[in-house]
Amino acid sequence: MNVLPVANISGEVLNREFTNISCLDYVPVLDVPDIGKRQQGYFTLSNFRIRFHREQIREDDASNCNPIINIPLGFIRDIRCDPRATKYEFVLITRLTMDLVFEFRQTPKTSSSSDAETKMTIKQQKDKLIKLLIDAAFPLDTSSEAKLFAYLHKKESEPDPGWKYYNGLRHEYKRILDERKSHSQFWRVEENTNYCLIDSYPEFFYVPEKAKLEDLRAVKEFRTKGRIPVLSWCHPNKGSVIARSSQPRTGVGHFYSSTADQSYIEMLRDSSLAEQLTIADARPKRNAIANMAKGGGTEAGITAKSQTGYTAEGRLTNVKFFEIDNIHVVRGSFEKLKNLLADTKCNDFHEKLEKTGWLAYIQRILFAGVAVAEKIECESQSVLVHCSDGWDRTAQIVSLAMLMLDPFYRTMEGFATLIEKEWTAFGHKFSERNGTCRQSQEKEESPIFLQFIECVWQMWIQFRHAFEFNELFLIKILDGFYSNQYGTFLYSSDKERQSHLVGDKTKSIWTDLLFDEVERRGLLNPLFNRNFSKTKGALLPSVSTRAMKLWRIYYFRHNPLYCPRYDLRALNLQLLSTVDALRQTEIQRKNQQQKMKASVQSVPTQQQGKVDSRRALNLAALSSTNVNGQPLSSPGLVDIPDAIQASGNQSSSSLNRAADMSPTRSGSTSPQFTIVNRESEMI
Template identity: 40%
Template sequence: MEKQAAGAPGGSDGAGPNRKPWGSPTSGTASGETPDSPSGSHVEWCKQLIAATISSQISGTITPEHISREHKVTHTHTHTQTHSALPALRYGAQGKMFQNQVPLLPGETIQTTMKDVMYICPFSGLVNGTLTITDYKLYFTSTEREFVLDVNLGVISRQETISVPNQGENTKGLELVCKDMRSPRFAYKTEENHPDVVELLAKHAFPLSHNLPLFAFLYKEQFPVDGWKVYDPAAEYRRQGLPNESWTISRLNSSYELCDTYPSTLVIPTNISDEDVRRVATFRAKHRIPVLSWIHPETQATIVRCGQPLVGPSDRRCKEDERFLQIIMDANAQSHKLSIFDARQSSVALTNKAKDGGFESESFYPNVELNFLEIPNIHVIRESLRKVKDVVYPTIDEAHWHSNIDQTHWLEYIRLLLAGAVKVADKLESGKTSVVVHCSDGWDRTAQLTSLSMLMLDSYYRTLRGFQVLLEKEWISFGHKFAARVGHGDENHANSERSPLFVQFIDCVWQMTRQFPAAFEFNELFLVTVLDHLYSCLFGTFLYNSEQERMDKEVQSQTASLWSYINSQPEDFTNPFYVDYQNHVIYPLVSSRHLELWSSYYARWNPRMRPQVPVHQNLKELLILRAELQRRVEELQREASSSHSLSSSEHSPSPTHTTGTPLHTAV
């Protein structure tokens, strides 16, 4: 099988007949699309931000058409939504913004409006205007120039009272510390007839802490595409060639009795009894037994995920667990070994062993090799991203930019994660060996590693729809604790469970798109949109901690899917450079010099980080041109085929002639 890392010539490590190396990215290629030229919708808002048009907004040069956000315009002064024919979150020339007019989403209602509020802009000072608070967003419009700022309330992590000098005794200051790397600040005068702004914001920014529903359950948009149908477990496993003689699709967890954080549909070895599976569950953290995530189409080597074994300080054993892993190894006739990748730092794994956790002993698991990937835990990653925010917002120290970024260690942790995923992928592809991946509980670093390695190995997951399937499968259905890690609707910002593990994963994906600009069907705007709605609570996709919780809350019937929105306008999220080469394996280069800070996401609120050349509109034009050229190619092929057929008929023998020379086709 030929394998190839980004920027490297093709190698020849165990060539397979159908799986091909991916060509190296060309220097200077526009591998990181930078959206621009806004014309409406949340998508268009992202385009503004990624293209850093904030500075033009602040300077007052933006036109009404550019003042676009993730909602429709309402042409009524009541607090109810006026329905239009435009899709949700989209509006173009019709959606011009005027002073005191607040666009609302279907189901969104205004809670209060305050005049004489000051936005304390970190770049241009005080901006006077009107502040409107709905049950979904905070919306500020300037009374001095055409400037709009809105913040969806789901992105707020906490509120802090700040001092506002020289503005009078009855003036209060408020800072909104957000999860998306910004902290807008406002000053307002307190009056008797005004509601308490802090209390009102807390009520709707943290609805679960105030016995209110998340806004996703109030959002009433109807989309032409049903995103909840994107992922069908049976169809995805069928695509992988499952079930087969070694692996079966089990319904043992159909009622979530075996493991309440696993999906109802699992793929497990055929040659193991239900009773043995139950015994294995008691030996694995959170009952998260080893289950198949992906199978190699040629070698049958597999990626298996699970929780840590509960060996404890006394080195407990479980014969059923040992046999389970032996069966996994035996299912792959290409190798007589099984590689276990423990994502944790070895020192942490030893500490967990003292707390009744632990790791597999090579003495008890024959032909198993154990590898520690030394990836830090959730607390280290949380602190690292906090340091990144300090570097990029609100001001940037240009003279010490690189050293300041280095001190956050963010790119080092990105490197460790990508390096671990490359090891997993290469063990399957080149080593033809099945792997087992786990961390402590198997829902954080495990999801990062399995999904990244599957992204490298399987070109389907690099398509727009395939990536959605990957997220639904490896992250959402397998119980990444989105509610705990993000803190949806929860005012307890200091909760130690919070950590940006999913952001780190998406950053790794972005790094891969930079190195392989033609390998991914989706663009940078898609990744930014996914992260924005990780926090927004507008869609039900990332809500709650497990499939069981989402079933109990009736998420699919009561909320809209993010994929409904994405797949209703796929052209906005499509990479025009994408080449549909199937069965190509990609290995990103993971040395520090090949990684960079994702500035167009982390520093998008800072106008000083704007790119020199906004390119999103050019990319959309390229998509149109590509489609036109493809149509022309197909026309020429038809013309050539028709011409060839005509020429053949003119020179071929008569149908009654049977002695002509036969045509030989080389095979």
């Protein structure tokens, strides 16, 4: 169960070592022969992770030997002592697909209660370890960032270029609102100086050009948490936009109304150059109506005859509910999924998987993203997306729609920008959702970010050739999110991150993933074709039930009984090397062709007739062989898929078998690349 490299990382310090511990229940790795049996060994605790080693390798150095268990402390969700078991047991509830049960065992020295000077009693050792684990795994319970490992991980003199994606959002908005396009003039930047206007929004955001500061303040009073509608993305050609906000505070039966809010929505529609605006409400309609009693509400009428004032001058404002449940329902669904995946003796797995509802929620989120993308791309409408507070389901839908519409976000740099912009800058509550503080777990913890990354993976398996990164990149992001190793996912708003000096004192996850050349190469997608998105436009994945798949590589990566261990990184690197070699061969072939043509053109006219036949033979031979004289199966190896096809694609076949998620093949060992369009209705 190894999530991390074995060696210590920067800032890691060993806190304590316990020698008389057994692991009673765990999912073993391949090198452990006694599957499912008690493993005796020793337990090491640092300020970043826990390790558990078998006794037979006790004499090796703990930092170099291969432990059975090696996970960050951030993966621990809770620590419990089972009252029904012996007084020496304790359970680590993890965020993975299984939990860990440990027991302090008696030794001849500790079995004698009279020998108090030799060692602490077993119960004292257990209590000491549990206290150390709680302090290390839940540092925010003490309301002090001094114990957060992210503040210890960064070296003072170490450059940290990854923060450029966090600090470069102004450049990203300039890319979205290209000044050469006419629609850019309808939007302006509003400075959120010292976060005085909206404390959960970034330092600046874009609003309609006609909107004045007084208008924004009036709209703020009518929107939950003051999160007014602002620009997220603009279509480069059509000018239609994606905007985001929180719910309106209409109250029961639309008792309250706001002329300022209605006028602002009209400004939003005018600035987007769209005749029709769709309000995408992520919630089930029943929940939106129930929120009215709590001071929330919706722009939609309760009945077909009720009017809300959001349709004027014959131009429509439609409200569409996407029936995505709240964080509490999602948390319950994930708990069911986790319990199912930990059951190694389950016989009716697929039936029970359906009952968890996990894939159904993934399907609904993807469906909402596709619907928004279709409104923008196919109908030239603008869309305002919100849920209740606008930082969970809203972030999921907006990010997925932008990923489908804009090929930049399907590159590694673009995906980092997307997360920094729509999740960190616009106030997703990372600290509460990942359960860093135990006090917020029962009310606020929920795998919202995990859902988003899994939705991206569902798109990735349908359009492998459209993404620059592979699925290991997505797994690394999730591990960094839960590990508390990076400052990227600390706290819940830009305001909090600035007050805690996150950008100065912690390391960005993008520094390790994108600026370490060795690490980055292992995260590249060998099947990526840059020319695909330029010609095919928006990606609209299938969201039918049959298209939804369980992310086996992620959920079963610690269980060889369900997911055979393949070195995906090695397979990716092998494929990349093959592609690079084929590209180099193609470049050399084209260079020789150009030299041959140039030499023929330089021959005097009177000798031209003598070389015509020789020229034809040479060019024909050159077109059918590489620089080493070996025959080529394809004369034009331009993009990656063609190159892999020419090489026989043996490595690609192994990679696809490992992932068990390859596109449909039709009697060929070469990958078939086709667009999967969304079905007209969910099945």
